[in-house]
Amino acid sequence: xxxxxxxxxxxxxxxxxxxxxxxxxxxxxxxxxxxxxxxxxxxxxxxxxxxxxxxxxxxxxxxxxxxxxxxxxxxxxxxxxxxxxxxxxxxxxxxxxxxxxxxxxxxxxxxxxxxxxxxxxxxxxxxxxxxxxxxx
Amino acid sequence: xxxxxxxxxxxxxxxxxxxxxxxxxxxxxxxxxxxxxxxxxxxxxxxxxxxxxxxxxxxxxxxxxxxxxxxxxxxxxxxxxxxxxxxxxxxxxxxxxxxxxxxxxxxxxxxxxxxxxxxxxxxxxxxxxxxxxxxxxxxxxxxxxxxxxxxxxxxxxxxxxxxxxxxxxxxxxxxxxxxxxxxxxxxxxxxxxxxxxxxxxxxxxxxxxxxxxxxxxxxxxxxxxxxxxxxxxxxxxxxxxxxxxxxxxxxxxxxxxxxxxxxxxxxxxxxxxxxxxxxxxxxxxxxxxxxxxxxxxxxxxxxxxxxxxxxxxxxxxxxxxxxxxxxxxxxxxxxxxxxxxxxxxxxxxxxxxxxxxxxxxxxxxxxxxxxxxxxxxxxxxxxxxxxxxxxxxxxxxxxxxxxxxxxxxxxxxxxxxxxxxxxxxxxxxxxxxxxxxxxxxxxxxxxxxxxxxxxxxxxxxxxxxxxxxxxxxxxxxxxxxxxxxxxxxxxxxxxxxxx
Ligand SMILES: Cc1cc2nc3c(=O)[nH]c(=O)nc-3n(C[C@H](O)[C@H](O)[C@H](O)COP(=O)(O)OP(=O)(O)OC[C@H]3O[C@@H](n4cnc5c(N)ncnc54)[C@H](O)[C@@H]3O)c2cc1C
Ligand code: SF4
Numbered sequence: 001x002x003x004x005x006x007x008x009x010x011x012x013x014x015x016x017x018x019x020x021x022x023x024x025x026x027x028x029x030x031x032x033x034x035x036x037x038x039x040x041x042x043x044x045x046x047x048x049x050x051x052x053x054x055x056x057x058x059x060x061x062x063x064x065x066x067x068x069x070x071x072x073x074x075x076x077x078x079x080x081x082x083x084x085x086x087x088x089x090x091x092x093x094x095x096x097x098x099x100x101x102x103x104x105x106x107x108x109x110x111x112x113x114x115x116x117x118x119x120x121x122x123x124x125x126x127x128x129x130x131x132x133x134x135x136x
Numbered sequence: 137x138x139x140x141x142x143x144x145x146x147x148x149x150x151x152x153x154x155x156x157x158x159x160x161x162x163x164x165x166x167x168x169x170x171x172x173x174x175x176x177x178x179x180x181x182x183x184x185x186x187x188x189x190x191x192x193x194x195x196x197x198x199x200x201x202x203x204x205x206x207x208x209x210x211x212x213x214x215x216x217x218x219x220x221x222x223x224x225x226x227x228x229x230x231x232x233x234x235x236x237x238x239x240x241x242x243x244x245x246x247x248x249x250x251x252x253x254x255x256x257x258x259x260x261x262x263x264x265x266x267x268x269x270x271x272x273x274x275x276x277x278x279x280x281x282x283x284x285x286x287x288x289x290x291x292x293x294x295x296x297x298x299x300x301x302x303x304x305x306x307x308x309x310x311x312x313x314x315x316x317x318x319x320x321x322x323x324x325x326x327x328x329x330x331x332x333x334x335x336x337x338x339x340x341x342x343x344x345x346x347x348x349x350x351x352x353x354x355x356x357x358x359x360x361x362x363x364x365x366x367x368x369x370x371x372x373x374x375x376x377x378x379x380x381x382x383x384x385x386x387x388x389x390x391x392x393x394x395x396x397x398x399x400x401x402x403x404x405x406x407x408x409x410x411x412x413x414x415x416x417x418x419x420x421x422x423x424x425x426x427x428x429x430x431x432x433x434x435x436x437x438x439x440x441x442x443x444x445x446x447x448x449x450x451x452x453x454x455x456x457x458x459x460x461x462x463x464x465x466x467x468x469x470x471x472x473x474x475x476x477x478x479x480x481x482x483x484x485x486x487x488x489x490x491x492x493x494x495x496x497x498x499x500x501x502x503x504x505x506x507x508x509x510x511x512x513x514x515x516x517x518x519x520x521x522x523x524x525x526x527x528x529x530x531x532x533x534x535x536x537x538x539x540x541x542x543x544x545x546x547x548x549x550x551x552x553x554x555x556x557x558x559x560x561x562x563x564x565x566x567x568x569x570x571x572x573x574x575x576x577x578x579x580x581x582x583x584x585x586x587x588x589x590x591x592x593x594x595x596x597x598x599x600x601x602x603x604x605x606x607x608x609x610x611x612x613x614x615x616x617x618x619x620x621x622x623x624x625x626x627x628x629x630x631x632x633x634x635x
Contacts, residue, residue, distance in 0.1 A: 017457040035189065043198055044495065079458060086457070086560055094559025095207040102201070105451040109465070110189040118447050119416075119469040124186060124309050126421035127300030130271055133418055 001041065001048075006055050007033050010104070012071060013058070016078045017104045020117075024108075032107035039106060051103070054096045058085075137346075137364045142171040142330075143634050144626065145345065145369035147337045147384070149174040150219020151612045152599030152619040153375030154316025155256065157324035157331075159623030160373075164328030168634060171367070172324070173335040173347055175376075176215035177355030178317070179222070184309040188446040191306035194354055195223055202379070204500045208558035209405055211498060212566040213377055216307075217333050217355075218317025220377065220566075224612060225304045225425045226313045227291040227441070228262040230254075231607060231614045239604045241574055243585035252617035260294035260314040269300060271422030273472050276413075277442045278427045280524030286431040286516075291441070293423060300422040302444055320616075334358040335365075337376070338494070340388040343594055344368050371626055371633050374572070375599040375619065378403075382488040382571035382601055383496035385582075385589075393591060397582050398488040400573050402606040403565035404477040405502060407510055408445060408453040411521030412528045412538070416469040419444050432516060433479065433608065437509040440517065441610075443475040453562045455532035464530065464538070472521060476513040477567065478506045482605040488571045502558065510563070511556045515547045532561040567611050572601035574618075587622030594633060598622035 002010070011029060015022035024032060040048050059070045062081050066073060070081065085097040108114060115121065123129050144160060146153050149172055157172050164170055176195075185191065192199045195214045202211040214220040230253040236246040270278075281288035294314040303309055311318065325331055334352045337345050347365045349358050374381045382398040391397045424444040432438050445453070450473075451465055480486075486500045511533060518529045518539060528538040533556035535549075543550065575581020578590035587602055589595040598619035600611060607614050626633065 018462055019459055020462060039189075039193070039199055042193060047203070082457060086455070087555075087557070091557070091559060092207075094557055096559075098559045098562065099207070101457055102452045106189065106448050109447040109451045112187055114447055118465050119467050120420060120447055122186065122302055122420045124301045124303075125299050126302050127269055127298070130300055130418055130421040131268065133421070134268070 001037055002033065006052060009055050009059050009071065010036060012078070013100060014104045014108065016075060016082055017101055018108045021104070021108050028111065031111055035107045035110050036103050039103065051099065054099060058096070058100065137366050140171070140365055140367045142169045142367065142369045144168065144170045144371045144373065145367055146170070146172040146373040146375055146598070148219060148375035148377060148380070148599060149217055149316060149321055149331065150375065150377055150599065151221050151316060151615040153219065154221065154320035155616040155619040156373050156375055156598040156623045157329050158320035159620055160626060161324040161327035161329045163627065163630060168630070170329045171369070172329055172331045173337055173367070174217055174331065174333045175336040176217060176333065177352035178217035178333045179307065179355045181311060183355060184307045186301065186303045186306055186309050188306060188448055195307055202498070204498045206501065208502055209500065209563045209565060211379065211403065211568060212564060213379060213568055216317070217321065217331065218315045221315030221612065222307050222317055223305050224315065226294040226315070227425055227428070227610045228257055228260060228294045228613050229292070229609045230257070231609060235608045241585060241604050242576065244574065249614060249617045252620045253613045255620070256613055256616040257292070259319055261296045262292045262294045264290050264292055265298070265423055265426055269298070269422060270426050271419060272417035273419035273444050274422070274426040274442045276417065276472050276524035277474060277520065280520040281429050281431070283523040284519055286429050286520070288427055288429045288431070291426055291428055293425070295423070298423055302420045302422060302424045304424060306446070330359065332359045335360065337384060340372055340384065340595070343370060343372070345372060371594050371596065373596045373598050373622065373626070375597070377599055378568035378571050378601040379488055379496050379498060381597055381599055383490050383494070385572065386488070386490045387494035390589070390592070394578055394582050394589070396573060396578070396580055398571050399484045399486070400482040400570040400604065401486045401488055401498065401500060402480045402482050402569045402603070403500065404567040404606060405480060405506055405510065405563050405565050406478070407476040407513065407532065407561070407563060408443065408450070409474045409476060409514060409517040410450070410454065410530045411472045411524070411526035412464065412467070412530070413470045413472060413525060414527045417472060419469065419471060419473070432513070436512045436516070437479040437505070438513045439477045439479065439609070440513070440520070441475045441477065443473050445473060454530055455534070455560055455562070456537045460537045472524065472526060474517045474520065476510060476517065478509040478513070479606055479608050480506050482570055502563065507556055508553070511551070511553045514551050518544070518547050518551065567607065569600045569603035569606055569611060572597040573604040574602050575604060586625035587618065588625060596622045596626060
C-alpha cells in the first residue's frame, strides 16, 4: 500500500530519527516497512490518507528552506529540518512530525529483535529473575 | 438478517459491562434471558505472547493510538472479552470522599460507592504486594518521594499468582490479573448469561438493536455465526466505554433529546517521564506499578504513579530523535519511569461526536490549566528522579534532551512552560470518562443517578461514561461501583420492565 517513493522517504527519515536504522540489513528494512504498512492498514481510511499526504508534504517542504526536496538533502540538513518541525511554531507540523516519528519508532523498536539491542529482556517469570538478582 | 431475542442485553464486557452482567445474572434462575454482546474476541491463553506490537494490535482500538480530533493526544482502550480490564494494570483504589463531593450529584454518595467498591475489591483479590516483589523502579520512586517529603502510598493491586512479568498492559500472560474476563464474566456465564463475542452493535432502536458478528481472526470463535443480527430485548444496557457508548447512542439518534450526550468527556491526560541511572536497575522484572503519590492532587492537579513501558512506547514518549535519543533508548535497563496523570476539568466542549459513518470522533482540547499541571509535574518528577539517585533526567519540555544531576538546581531554567508544545510532547490517556454523565435532568446530563437514560425507561448505561467529572484516581473500581448501581435499578424495576 505504500508507494516506492513513500517507502524511500520513510527509510531516509528513519535514518535521521533512529541513526541505527541506516545500518539495518535488507530483511530488517523490509520488516520495518511491513510493520508500518500493517499498522496503517488497521487505521481509519482518512488517517491512512492523511499520513500519505504528510509524507508527501514533508518531502516537499524543505524546498522553501533549502531549495531542495528532503530526499536530496544531506543528513545534517535533514536533521535541522526535523528539529525545526518538532519545536516549531506550527502545531499541525509538530503533530505531523510526531506521527512520522511514532511510525518510525514502531517500525524500528517494534521488531522483537530490537529488544536485545536496547538492554530489554523481559520474562514471563519476572519475579524469579528479580529474586535471583536480589541474591547476587 | 437473523433475529434474536433476550430480556436484557448488555453491550460491552469491560469494567462496567462485566460488573453489570454479574449483578444481573442472578435473574437467570427466574428464567430471564440475558445476552452480552462484545465487539472484541475472547482471547485464548496462548494468544498472550507479551510481544509489544503484536499484542497492541490485537487488543487495542487503533493499536492503542486512537487520536483526538486535533491530534494532540492519543487514547488507549481495548476491544476484548473483558474490555480494557484485559490491559489495565489492576491498581485498585476507592474513590475519594472529596471527589464525590466535587461531583456534586445529589443521590450519589461516597458511602454508597465505597460499599459497592468493597465488594469488587474483595472479588478481585486486591492486596498489597510483598516487599520482595517490589523492583528498583518502584522502590526508587517511593524512596525519592520520601526523601522530598512527598506523600507516597503503595498501590493495592488485583492479582492472583502474579509472576512479575511486567506485561500487564499487553494482557497478562500468566492469567494473574483479575479483570472481568477472569472474575465477573465467567461468574455471569455460569449463572446463565450468554456472551457473544466479535459482535459489534451498530444501532439501538426502540427495544431492538442491530449488530454484526465478524470473524476476528484470533481468539475463540463467536457463539454466533458471522452475519447481521436484529436483537430484541426489553432492557438494553450500554457499557461500551466512554468513547463508544456515547458514539453508539449518538448514531442511534438519542442526541436529539439529550443535549449533554457525548459531552463532559475527561481522561486524565498523561505523560511518561523518564530518569536515567548510572548503573542498571531492576525495572522490567516485577509488577510494574506498586506506588503512587497524590501529594500534588489538590495543589497541582496531578497524580504520580510508577510505570514501566515497552521499547516502542518508551521511544515515542520521549521528545526528540537522533543520536541522543538512540543512546538513551539503548540502555533501557538504566531507566526509571513515572506516569503523570493530570486531573482535568469536565468541560461541555470536550466531547465525543460521530462522523458521517457513525464512527466516534474525540473532540478534546487540552486546557492551559491541564498543560500547566503537566508542566509542573515535569519539575516535580525531575526532583524525584534526582532524589532517587538518577544521573540524568529527560523532560519532554526540556530545553535540552537530558538534564544532568549536577544541573538539578537549575530545573526552572531548563524546563520551561513555552517548550510544552502539543506534538513536541507526547500526551496519552487511558482513563476515559464521561459522555453519558449522570445527573438530575436531561439539560445537563444523560442518565439519572441510577444510570437510566432520561426519558427512555428501558435504556441504561453502565460504564465509565456515567462519570459526571474525572475520577481523580485510577477509575476501574468506581466504574464497577457505578455499573453496580445501574444493575440494582434494573433488578428493582424488573417486574415492570420485563413483563
Ligand atoms: C493500558 C491501561 C491501563 C489501565 N490501568 C488501570 C489501572 O491500573 N487501574 C484502574 O483503575 N484503571 C486502569 N485503566 C482504566 C480502566 O481499564 C478503564 O477505565 C475501564 O476498563 C473502563 O471500563 P468501561 O467498562 O467503561 O470500558 P471498557 O473496559 O473499555 O469496556 C468497553 C467494552 O465495550 C466494547 N464495545 C465498544 N463498542 C462496542 C459496540 N458497539 N458493540 C459491542 N461492544 C462494544 C469494547 O470492545 C470493550 O470491550 C487502564 C486502562 C488502560 C487502557
Ligand atoms: S506483572 Fe503480574 S499481573 Fe502483570 S502481567 Fe505480569 S504476571 Fe500478570
